[in-house]
Amino acid sequence: xxxxxxxxxxxxxAPHEHRRAxxxxxxxxxxxxxxxxSATPAVLPDALGRPLLPSIVRYxxxxxxxxxxxxxxxxxxxxxxxxxxxxxxxxxxxxxxxxIENAPYDFVDAPGMVQIRTAAGVKSPVxxxxxxxxxxxxxxxxxLGGDLTGAVIxxxxxxxxxxxxxxxxxxxxxxxxxxxxLNEPTAAAIAYGLENASEGLYAVYxxxxxxxxxxxxxxxxxxxEVVATSGDSMLGGDDFDQRVFCxxxxxxxxxxxxxxxxxxxxxxxxxxxxxxxxHGEAPITAKLSTGDVVDLSIDxxxxxxxxxxxxxxxxxxxxxxxxxxxLGVEDVKGVVMVGGATRMPQVQRAVGEFFRRDPLNNLxxxxxxxxxxxxxxxxxxxxxxxxxxxxLLDVIPLSLGVETMGGLAEKIIARNxxxxxxxxxxxxxxxxxxxxxxxxxxxxxxxxxxxxRSLARFELKGIPPMVAGAARVRVTYQVDADGxxxxxxxxxxxxxxxxxxxxxxxxxxxxxxxxxxxxxxxxANEDVHARALTEYRVDGQRLLEAxxxxxxxxxxxxxxxxxxxxxxxxxxxxxxxxxxDHRAIKRAVDALNRATEDFAQRRxxxxxxxxxxxxxxxxx
Amino acid sequence: MQNHFELFGLVPAYALELEAxxxxxxxxxxxxxxxxxxxxxxxxxxxxxxxxxxxxxSYRTLKDPVQRGRHLLELHxxxxxxxxxxxxxxxxxxxxxxxxxxxxxxxxxxxxxRLDGLRSRLRLQKKELENEIAQAIDGKKDYGGAAExxxxxxxxxxxxxxxxxAYEEIE
Numbered sequence: 001x002x003x004x005x006x007x008x009x010x011x012x013x014a015p016h017e018h019r020r021a022x023x024x025x026x027x028x029x030x031x032x033x034x035x036x037x038s039a040t041p042a043v044l045p046d047a048l049g050r051p052l053l054p055s056i057v058r059y060x061x062x063x064x065x066x067x068x069x070x071x072x073x074x075x076x077x078x079x080x081x082x083x084x085x086x087x088x089x090x091x092x093x094x095x096x097x098x099x100i101e102n103a104p105y106d107f108v109d110a111p112g113m114v115q116i117r118t119a120a121g122v123k124s125p126v127x128x129x130x131x132x133x134x135x136x137x138x139x140x141x142x143x144l145g146g147d148l149t150g151a152v153i154x155x156x157x158x159x160x161x162x163x164x165x166x167x168x169x170x171x172x173x174x175x176x177x178x179x180x181x182l183n184e185p186t187a188a189a190i191a192y193g194l195e196n197a198s199e200g201l202y203a204v205y206x207x208x209x210x211x212x213x214x215x216x217x218x219x220x221x222x223x224x225e226v227v228a229t230s231g232d233s234m235l236g237g238d239d240f241d242q243r244v245f246c247x248x249x250x251x252x253x254x255x256x257x258x259x260x261x262x263x264x265x266x267x268x269x270x271x272x273x274x275x276x277x278x279h280g281e282a283p284i285t286a287k288l289s290t291g292d293v294v295d296l297s298i299d300x301x302x303x304x305x306x307x308x309x310x311x312x313x314x315x316x317x318x319x320x321x322x323x324x325x326x327l328g329v330e331d332v333k334g335v336v337m338v339g340g341a342t343r344m345p346q347v348q349r350a351v352g353e354f355f356r357r358d359p360l361n362n363l364x365x366x367x368x369x370x371x372x373x374x375x376x377x378x379x380x381x382x383x384x385x386x387x388x389x390x391x392l393l394d395v396i397p398l399s400l401g402v403e404t405m406g407g408l409a410e411k412i413i414a415r416n417x418x419x420x421x422x423x424x425x426x427x428x429x430x431x432x433x434x435x436x437x438x439x440x441x442x443x444x445x446x447x448x449x450x451x452x453r454s455l456a457r458f459e460l461k462g463i464p465p466m467v468a469g470a471a472r473v474r475v476t477y478q479v480d481a482d483g484x485x486x487x488x489x490x491x492x493x494x495x496x497x498x499x500x501x502x503x504x505x506x507x508x509x510x511x512x513x514x515x516x517x518x519x520x521x522x523x524a525n526e527d528v529h530a531r532a533l534t535e536y537r538v539d540g541q542r543l544l545e546a547x548x549x550x551x552x553x554x555x556x557x558x559x560x561x562x563x564x565x566x567x568x569x570x571x572x573x574x575x576x577x578x579x580x581d582h583r584a585i586k587r588a589v590d591a592l593n594r595a596t597e598d599f600a601q602r603r604x605x606x607x608x609x610x611x612x613x614x615x616x617x618x619x620x
Numbered sequence: 621m622q623n624h625f626e627l628f629g630l631v632p633a634y635a636l637e638l639e640a641x642x643x644x645x646x647x648x649x650x651x652x653x654x655x656x657x658x659x660x661x662x663x664x665x666x667x668x669x670x671x672x673x674x675x676x677x678s679y680r681t682l683k684d685p686v687q688r689g690r691h692l693l694e695l696h697x698x699x700x701x702x703x704x705x706x707x708x709x710x711x712x713x714x715x716x717x718x719x720x721x722x723x724x725x726x727x728x729x730x731x732x733x734r735l736d737g738l739r740s741r742l743r744l745q746k747k748e749l750e751n752e753i754a755q756a757i758d759g760k761k762d763y764g765g766a767a768e769x770x771x772x773x774x775x776x777x778x779x780x781x782x783x784x785x786a787y788e789e790i791e
Binding site: 019149150179180223315316319320323324376379380381382386391392393417418419420421422478480481542543546547550592593594596597599600601603604607608610611612 | 628629644646647648649650651652653654655656658659660661662663664666667668669671672673676677679680784787788791
């Protein structure tokens, strides 16, 4: 018998439906998806109860794609078509990738981001990462029973803009609404800080499979504030495997290896590394395709010696982060360890000696990032009422600059600036009748452009022709809460909005993404139209909900005409939503967005006024 | 021109009410931050981005001793003129020269404890300068005099960031 639920008018038991939101840790070695259920964050396991998804993708000749354990099982047999640690290639060019000679792939040297030729065609790291994300999305949808409202995807704090953009593109390609890119150490701090009700300054030491981050955060009730961050986006547990691998090749005096043998020994090296966390010695045995047999044993001392420089390499960024924060080791109240590679005893020791205190290990270093991301996704989806949620203030890890005369980089936004942040610059024309200008944006701390990472070149077009020096072009560089850059430009004397064409140096142009989206649909036999329809419906639904709640709070801020035009726009969207015309829905969404533009601005002003009013009265 | 103090409900003064500033900053962020609008419509997200960017910039300006001084003086109609006015008293320049020589020597010898010493001396000088600026602006209302002090402080700031570079090179 169904129970009758009784509720008084205006006291509905569920003010709105709980939105399905997830946090995804897209790791170099393993990936995870987590969500918050009944106020508790939990990792969602696969059908066999396994929480981790190995970040391994295998492409078959027939176009079939295997992800995770099945791909892992075949990696030594089919190394060329089985991509591991794809995160290392995100937003990177061929010459940026360390130890590329030891990677068994058929790289395609294209300008921009490196690509890999597989049995199923040439794939970019964005597409490969999207395969991993798709599996996690499906896992979450099956487990939560429906489409996801959105996802938070974590990235290393030290990822540059190109690497972040690549990650967000992968999310989009996997059909996720990416609510936010969240820095991994910050995610860990959320999970740790809320679990332990911590207050004060904390360091998060995050050594993952392929990246190293150190972040210093100030934790207080309801606020997570990143004070400084540093790291090395090309240093991680993989490099420790690599050292063992080189040691094996040297000890066994092996000739140059084929792709399969190389992968086999890399797998064995990783296993030995993991074994050494709990044992004093680890065996390494393998039968190679050449008939050679490797039968070695490595002890902890040797392992420590051959990896000592790697551990040392993490100390520099730690000192730099402390300096940037203006702090000494004595100011730090605790050090949270994140990432599977922090299990290595020599890493624990080095961090303990540096901070002169034992690191905190009470959360699973493999899961803490995904759990924190799930908690943040829950807040971003609006599942937590104001007052019970928290505020997260993060920073940009590397300075942004523009190229000036003589190949110098002029800093426009300094590293460790709290985001969102923006900077405007004014330029003028140097030739009569000049209608265009070009710019080069870079990221990094060095003075020479050649020593920084090129992010994008962009061109301004449509400046009205004038005499030299008369045009005043104002270029605005805006870094959003994801750490992504947006450029806009305006000619000030005429008010003409100059068009900006951005060519990302390592990222993908919008057209590439569109093509990949189309390809993935064709491959999956999904209907492009149906997909677009679902997306715009979700969008429209969300906008209607947001507008209704805005009206119920602040309708008094509206004049009659404005209220009328918003109501009309809402009505027409409501009518179109159940229909099948995705273009019409999109137009109605745009119209409602336009109709609420001024209202949104005023609501925001009102919010600030309210926040300050208590104080104003108090100081009178 | 926008008044960064007003945004946080503060009385314009060089001596900063840090606690009040931080409290207002958090309260405003709690209202406008993009995390509050991740599931809202485009219009609200745009407004939120603009507001947060502005609040962050004002906060950064006020927290930075050089930028705070420059902003306050601008509010009083005095241009600090970092770019055009590089005239400094000889005594100050000599002192700077000495500090720079010390920095170069420490960097050349890869002597981080010498860098530590230099840094703590510099930080002390900066603190003293900040006190002088507060007296000049908040007390004596000598804005012309304060402008020179702020320029001096900027010199010391530059040296400070060069010490950072030296540390990085040593590591």
